[in-house]
Amino acid sequence: MNEIATLARPYAVAVFKRAKETNSSKKWSKNLSFLAAVLNDNVIFGMIDDPKVGRDRLFTLLLDICADQLDQEGSNLLKLLIENNRLNLIPFILELFETYKAEDEGFINIDVTTAYAFTKESKQHFNEVLEKNFGKKVNMKVVVDSSLIGGVLVRAGDQVIDGSIRGQLQQLAQRL
Amino acid sequence: MQLNPSEISDLIKKKIENFDLSTQVHTEGTVVSVTDGIVRIHGLSQAMQGEMLEFPDHTFGMALNLERDSVGAVILGAYQHISEGDTVRCTGKILEVPVGEALLGRVVDALGNPIDAKGPINCVETSPIEKIAPGVIARQSVDQPVQLGLKSIDSMIPVGRGQRELIIGDRQTGKTAIAVDAIINQKGTGIKCIYVAIGQKRSSVANVVRKLEEHDALAHTIIVVASASESAALQFIAPYTGCTMGEYFRDQGEDALIIYDDLTKQAWAYRQVSLLLRRPPGREAYPGDVFYLHSRLLERASRINAKEVEKLTNGRVTGKTGSLTALPIIETQGGDVSAFVPTNVISITDGQIFLESNLFNSGIRPAVNAGLSVSRVGGAAQTKIIKKLGGGTRLDLAQYRELAAFAQFASDLDESTRKQIERGQRVTELMKQKQYSPMSVAQMGVSLFAANEGFLDNIEVNKVLDFEAALLSYFKSEHTELMDSINATGDFSNEIGSSIRSGIETFVKTHSW
Numbered sequence: 146m147n148e149i150a151t152l153a154r155p156y157a158v159a160v161f162k163r164a165k166e167t168n169s170s171k172k173w174s175k176n177l178s179f180l181a182a183v184l185n186d187n188v189i190f191g192m193i194d195d196p197k198v199g200r201d202r203l204f205t206l207l208l209d210i211c212a213d214q215l216d217q218e219g220s221n222l223l224k225l226l227i228e229n230n231r232l233n234l235i236p237f238i239l240e241l242f243e244t245y246k247a248e249d250e251g252f253i254n255i256d257v258t259t260a261y262a263f264t265k266e267s268k269q270h271f272n273e274v275l276e277k278n279f280g281k282k283v284n285m286k287v288v289v290d291s292s293l294i295g296g297v298l299v300r301a302g303d304q305v306i307d308g309s310i311r312g313q314l315q316q317l318a319q320r321l
Numbered sequence: 322m323q324l325n326p327s328e329i330s331d332l333i334k335k336k337i338e339n340f341d342l343s344t345q346v347h348t349e350g351t352v353v354s355v356t357d358g359i360v361r362i363h364g365l366s367q368a369m370q371g372e373m374l375e376f377p378d379h380t381f382g383m384a385l386n387l388e389r390d391s392v393g394a395v396i397l398g399a400y401q402h403i404s405e406g407d408t409v410r411c412t413g414k415i416l417e418v419p420v421g422e423a424l425l426g427r428v429v430d431a432l433g434n435p436i437d438a439k440g441p442i443n444c445v446e447t448s449p450i451e452k453i454a455p456g457v458i459a460r461q462s463v464d465q466p467v468q469l470g471l472k473s474i475d476s477m478i479p480v481g482r483g484q485r486e487l488i489i490g491d492r493q494t495g496k497t498a499i500a501v502d503a504i505i506n507q508k509g510t511g512i513k514c515i516y517v518a519i520g521q522k523r524s525s526v527a528n529v530v531r532k533l534e535e536h537d538a539l540a541h542t543i544i545v546v547a548s549a550s551e552s553a554a555l556q557f558i559a560p561y562t563g564c565t566m567g568e569y570f571r572d573q574g575e576d577a578l579i580i581y582d583d584l585t586k587q588a589w590a591y592r593q594v595s596l597l598l599r600r601p602p603g604r605e606a607y608p609g610d611v612f613y614l615h616s617r618l619l620e621r622a623s624r625i626n627a628k629e630v631e632k633l634t635n636g637r638v639t640g641k642t643g644s645l646t647a648l649p650i651i652e653t654q655g656g657d658v659s660a661f662v663p664t665n666v667i668s669i670t671d672g673q674i675f676l677e678s679n680l681f682n683s684g685i686r687p688a689v690n691a692g693l694s695v696s697r698v699g700g701a702a703q704t705k706i707i708k709k710l711g712g713g714t715r716l717d718l719a720q721y722r723e724l725a726a727f728a729q730f731a732s733d734l735d736e737s738t739r740k741q742i743e744r745g746q747r748v749t750e751l752m753k754q755k756q757y758s759p760m761s762v763a764q765m766g767v768s769l770f771a772a773n774e775g776f777l778d779n780i781e782v783n784k785v786l787d788f789e790a791a792l793l794s795y796f797k798s799e800h801t802e803l804m805d806s807i808n809a810t811g812d813f814s815n816e817i818g819s820s821i822r823s824g825i826e827t828f829v830k831t832h833s834w
Contacts, residue, residue, distance in 0.1 A: 150363075150390040300349075303364035308344040317340055319379075 150241070153234040157241035160222065161249075167218075170246055176219035177239040183210055184235050193232050200227050253281045256300040260293040260309065275299070348411040352376075353391065358400045358552045359597040362392045362409050371451055373417075375410040376403055381432075383416055383554065386598050393598045395554035397432060415451060418562050419444035420569035424543045425513065428530060431547040431559040433566075437530075448569060450561040454620035459629035466702045467578060467646050470506030470759020471499065471687055473752040476711030476769055477718075478674055478694045481702030482512075482576050482644035483624025487666055489651045489658065490676030494688050496650045498756050499674065500580040501529055503648065505538045506759035507578060512646075513570045514542040515579040517563035520556050520586030523548045536757060556590035564621050567645045571623070574630040574641030579622065583650035584615060588662045605661045612665050615649075619669050622647035672696035685753060691718045704762055704811030710769035714748055717772070721745020740778075747777040750785040763807035764793050770821050776829065784834065791834040792825065800824050 160177070164170040183189055192198045192206070204227050208220055215223065226232050247254050255275060263271065268287070275283045279301065294310035350364030360382060368374070374382040374394055380403065386393030396403065397416075418433035421444040428437035435442050463481035480486045488496050504514045516533075518526045526546050533539040543566055547559035560581050570577040581587070588611055595608035603609050624644040631639050651666050656677065658667065667673055672695045681688035703711070720741050727734060728742050751772050754760070760768075768789050771777055780788050796804055803820055807813075 303348050303350055303366055304346070305349045306344060306346050312345060316345065317337065320336060320340060 149234065149237055152231065153237035153241055156222075156226070156231070156234060157238045157245065160238065161242055161245045163218065164242075164246075165249070172216065173219075174243065174246065176215055176222075177235065177242055179211060179214045180219070180223065181236045181239045183207065184232065203227055203232075247284060251282050252284045253279050253301055254284045255279075255286070257285055257287045258290050258293060258298040258300070258309075259287060260289070260291055260295045260297070262289050263287060271297075347413075350392065350409045352403060352405055352407040352409060354405065355400060355403055357593075357597055358396050358554055359594070360394050360396060360400070360403065360409075362394060363390065365392045365409065365411060368392050368411050369413075369415070371415050373412045373414050375412050377407050378402055381412075381416075382409070383558070385594070386600070395557075395594055395598075396552070397554050397558070398552065400552070415449045416558070417447040417449050418565055420446050420448045420566050424566060426540045426542065428526075428544040428546060431545065431551070431555040431562050433562060436546065446569070448565050450558060450565050451617075452565065452568065452621065454617070455623050455625050455629065459625045461624045461626040461642050462701070463624055463644075463698045464702050465576075465644075466699070466704055466707075467503075467512065467576075468506055468510070468759075468762060469499065469503040470761075471502055472754055472760060472765050472768060473687055473689045473691070474499070474674060475703075475762075475765060476707055477691055477715045478672065478689070478696040479699035479703040479707070479711075480646065480648070480696060481699045482646055483622065484672070484696070484698050484702070485619045485622050485647045485649065485670040486696060486699070487649050487651060487670040487673040488676070489653060489663060489667070489673050490688070491653055491656055491678045494676040494678050494681045495686060495756075496652070496676060497525075497529065497582055499676075499687055500582060500648060500650065501532055502756065502759050503578065503580070504533060504542055505536045505757060507541060508536070508538050511576065512541070513567070513575060513577045514538075515545065515563045515567045515577065516542060517545045517547075517560050517579065517581050519547050519559050519581065519583060520549050520590060521546075521582065523550070532757065553590040553593040556587060557594055560584065560587055560618050564618060564645075564647075568621060571625060571643040571645040572630065572633040574627070574634065574638040574643045576644045576646070578646045578648065581618075581647065581649040583652050584618075584666060585652045585662055588614065607661060611662065612669075615662075615666055616669050619647055619649060619666075621645065671698045685749065686756075687754065689752070691715065691752075692722055706766040706807060706811055706813035706817070707762060707769070709813045710766060710773055713773040714752075714769055717741075717744050717748045718752075721749065743778065744772075744775075746782050747780070747785050748772050750782050751777065751789060753786060761804075761808050762811055763804040764796075766807055766813070767793060767796050767804075767821055767825070770818070771825055774822065774825075776825050788834045791832060792828055795828045795832060796824060 160173055164173040192203060204224055207223060208215070226234065272283055272285055275285065292311065296309040298309045298312065299306040348365055348367040350362040353361045353363050368384045368387060370384060370387055372384045374384055376382055376396065380396060380398060382394040382396045384392050384394045419442060423442050423444050427435055427439065427442055430436050463483045465482045467480045467482050468475055469480060488499055490496050500516065504516060507514050516529065518529070526544070526548060530539065530544060533542055545559055545563040545566070547556040563579055563581070567577040567579040588607060591611065591614055592607050596602060596606065600608045622645045624642060627640050627642050630641055630643050649666060649670065651663050653663055654660065658664065675690045675693040676688045677690045678688070680690060700708070721744070724738055724742050725745065727738065751768060771792060777785055777788070807817065
């Protein structure tokens with residue numbers, strides 16, 4: 146996985162720079178996520194490494210599927226990836242692209258897991274607290290998971306803030 | 322200790338009451354691959370080099386490779402239960418082991434956990450396993466001896482407190498025997514011993530422990546074991562663990578002796594870990610930093626001055642210097658000291674005790690090659706009597722080695738050459754010593770005096786050891802005071818010389834052997 150990330154990085158950087166130049170990061174984001182979604186399909190995924198399916202055929206096939214969703218530059222990227230045999234990198238390119246984008250826009254992507262669903266006000270309040278804490282605008286994704294028992298678990302990149310009852314119980318179990 | 326259930330629940334209640342419910346902030350990563358105890362982890366962007374990482378089920382690892390997108394870590398202990406996708410946490414701490422007096426007399430693993438079934442060890446303090454060696458200002462020169470109790474070594478290759486003296490030789494040449502004798506001889510001297518067994522059979526370690534117990538030497542000894550069946554990571558860190566435990570005594574203004582048995586196996590373990598971490602291999606497939614592996618370990622063996630001890634103990638101990646003496650062991654293959662690891666360690670240490678298998682096989686035990694063995698600083702640390710009398714021994718043996726080839730022409734040789742050869746034969750014989758019978762300074766002094774002054778010249782070669790044994794038991798019973806005073810001060814004067822001489826003369830006249 147680390148090697149794949151290394152391989153995907155130059156593509157992601159290039160896409161990001163191009164998007165910034167042409168001021169089209171939203172479109173690129175759509176392009177990439179659509180491509181990733183297509184590749185997620187088992188039939189298509191099987192075709193990537195299938196020796197019976199030539200590069201040209203794969204390209205026309207994928208272009209057919211994506212026809213109205215992909216612009217000219219998007220299909221150029223697709224062609225390049227097929228030529229370089231790097232089609233499997235797309236999900237990672239998307240991931241890195243989104244991180245760069247968020248970083249550039251001064252956002253930070255945060256996953257919040259909570260035991261009980263937030264009310265609108267509490268979500269607003271929580272958002273403010275997190276923004277103050279990280280010093281950046283927060284792009285919050287909320288998941289409800291009752292196995293936390295209570296409290297919230299915040300995940301920003303690989304940093305974790307565990308304020309859940311489950312985490313505290315685990316701490317207690319370790320201490321005893 | 323018996324606890325009834327209500328007491329247990331009280332204890333638990335108390336713990337819960339005092340439990341500090343804080344929100345935990347930590348860095349997490351995911352296991353990407355597990356290969357032979359090496360784990361690759363995605364994430365953990367905050368990890369430090371050498372940091373302890375927490376895996377599921379109370380397993381710990383150590384971060385060794387920090388790369389752009391991943392962290393390479395070794396797992397300390399069993400790794401069978403760790404699988405792809407497990408979460409890993411940073412602990413923010415460098416690996417630490419318990420230190421203190423409570424460890425004496427115990428057998429522990431590379432992480433400081435007891436493995437001798439004598440119950441838990443109550444250590445208050447812990448200390449990181451990797452530390453920077455004391456600086457130049459903190460050090461003091463080596464000027465006190467560590468008596469290993471072996472005539473041939475103490476007289477010719479003396480070891481001082483704070484010195485690093487390598488014991489090198491092929492397999493089965495008595496390297497461990499010297500180390501064990503050295504530990505036994507520290508009984509009652511106040512020198513604490515640490516024996517680190519790396520990559521050895523558990524049965525060999527059990528043997529050493531039993532022998533130390535038999536000779537009443539376990540009480541001042543800590544035994545750190547990373548046996549052959551344990552993971553390479555543990556074999557790699559075991560010497561550092563032992564060193565940290567020894568440094569504790571050094572920093573308290575005491576003297577300690579540490580034996581690494583042996584560093585060849587540690588280098589092997591480190592090579593395995595490095596290759597699995599995909600570090601580029603160099604000479605003999607060792608990684609590029611195998612020299613640093615040993616130099617940073619042995620550099621920590623040192624003598625520190627009283628000021629530094631005072632600083633380290635916050636003024637609790639004053640006017641005492643501390644020392645950690647290291648006796649690393651290296652096993653050579655077919656006597657080849659020019660292999661990579663032996664040359665490295667020879668160049669790091671302050672001298673070496675070179676053991677040879679043909680000497681061992683011809684019955685000269687300890688099989689010390691007096692010509693190739695040296696001690697670069699120990700001379701300054703020898704007791705007066707051994708220094709004075711041991712010099713002659715070294716000379717006799719050196720001259721004998723030059724002439725030994727002519728020994729078969731005995732009848733055609735001139736008088737002085739023949740005498741040299743005969744003296745050499747007797748001194749060689751005298752240097753033999755049984756295992757587990759270390760000698761005191763006074764006993765060595767008397768033996769060496771007898772050899773220097775020619776008392777052995779009229780004794781048949783194969784009777785020399787019998788003569789010595791009888792002589793020493795005579796001195797023990799008849800000249801107890803003289804022996805005690807030599808042992809106490811280590812001094813040598815004309816007076817002492819003449820009383821030893823008269824003692825030997827009376828013995829020769831009145832006793833048989």
